[in-house]
Amino acid sequence: MIAVLALDGAPGHHLTTPGLVLATACREHPGVSYEVRLCAAPGFRATGGPGPALALRPPYGLEGTENADVVVIPGHDGPRAAQPPEGVLAALRAVVARQGRVAAVGTGTFTLAATGLLDGRRATTGWRHVEELAALYPHIDVDPAGTVLEDGPFCTAAGVFGGMDVCLRLLARDYGRQVAGQTSRELITPLHADADSVQEAIDREVAESTGLEPTLRWIDAHLHLPLTLGEIAAHARTSTSGVTRRFRAHTGLSPLQYVLRTRLHEAMRLLRETDTPVEAIAHATGFTSPTALRHHLRALTGTTPRAYRRAHAPAGGPPARGPSKPPRQ
Structure with missing residues (x-):
């Protein structure tokens, strides 16, 4: 089960991309099965740019992450040096404690970094924010050229396509590179x-x-x-x-x-x-x-x-x- 954690100001396409990628894989490959949940972090009000802000009411809150195999943290607005909303860090640490995985897209890496779980690991974010990430979290090995980086149970990405590369990487881990490659061609080759x-x-x-x-x-x-x-x-x-x-x-x-x-x-x-x-x-x-x-x-x-x-x-x-x-x- 994949939980997409929506923080306030998350771009709309970051919230829908996991469902798009994984539903495509499920449709094209009968043996592939995923449940995708949209979970609102405390304080979530609406999506952010690009595009108009959309007021959403996700069906789950933080409790939706409790039995997730993977939690995806999209990019989001707000001061990147600020602590995430109450309960978010504990929820992410709990995912890793039960041997789940966490993926962060774009500025979502700042939320994951705030847990301390990335200390001593490699991670990336959008190129506009790599220096800020390195300055705020000096114990993280920030890769400015990384499109998708995996280190242990963590996957981080620049977020150019709203986390599509992250989802394809997760798909490859779960069902093999052939399934991920065929899904990639369906979605990305054009x-x-x-x-x-x-x-x-x-x-x-x-x-x-x-x-x-x-x-x-x-x-x-x-x-x-x-x-x-x-x-x-x-x-x-x-x-x-x-x-x-x-x-x-x-x-x-x-x-x-x-x-x-x-x-x-x-x-x-x-x-x-x-x-x-x-x-x-x-x-x-x-x-x-x-x-x-x-x-x-x-x-x-x-x-x-x-x-x-x-x-x-x-x-x-x-x-x-x-x-x-x-x-x-």
Whole structure:
């Protein structure tokens, strides 16, 4: 049983995504079974942005989490340094004490962090809030580039798609990667190109507003080479500390973290769209070896390059061999 814990100001799509993903899995796979409960935390009044606020009356309160196998904490409004509503921390600790799991999406990671259960573990949140999370909770190893991170019974995510990746990860744990991959194709595959385009548009807007566009184009064109911080700073015509400040201020990442993210996104694109061997993809995207690519891809997605390719293979057959994406013009 999955309990979605709604704190005041949780985005509406964060509350409905678990039901969408898991109902799709149940519909397409008769052996898959989930109950999803929407539980209101004390003080919940309405959903938050994006979109209009909706006044909801969830059928459960905190008692709905008492026998949950997994509790999902969506993002929510409000001061992130403030303590969660009364009873929330005890309820989350009780889930873990009975060997259940807790997943946090976006700013929901701050609520989970307040329990102290993430101390000494890796976690992530939306890139706009990674520095704040690290400052408030210095005992957590905050990963600014993580899309989905698992550490013990905890799963945290940036929340770009309202927790869809978290739900797919839970599905893979419960019913295997094949079921999760097929559900992913049902839900996500049509979005991949759009998601890439949106990310590129965001990167371009950020770069153009900060004068980083030429350097980002240069990085794209030289992914196959070992890029150092000094080389990136020299191309941006600034110091290493200066280029680091500009990258962190406008992308939430250091220059080398940005390079790693770009390498991974390009490697994932090649795995989805071509049949280029993994070894060649690792070389083309600047990883020192296929082992390095496997390590970083597993850290990001929880899977291997070959498993990622199988999970995202087009329904009509294997992808065609193709060249890597051309650099930005």
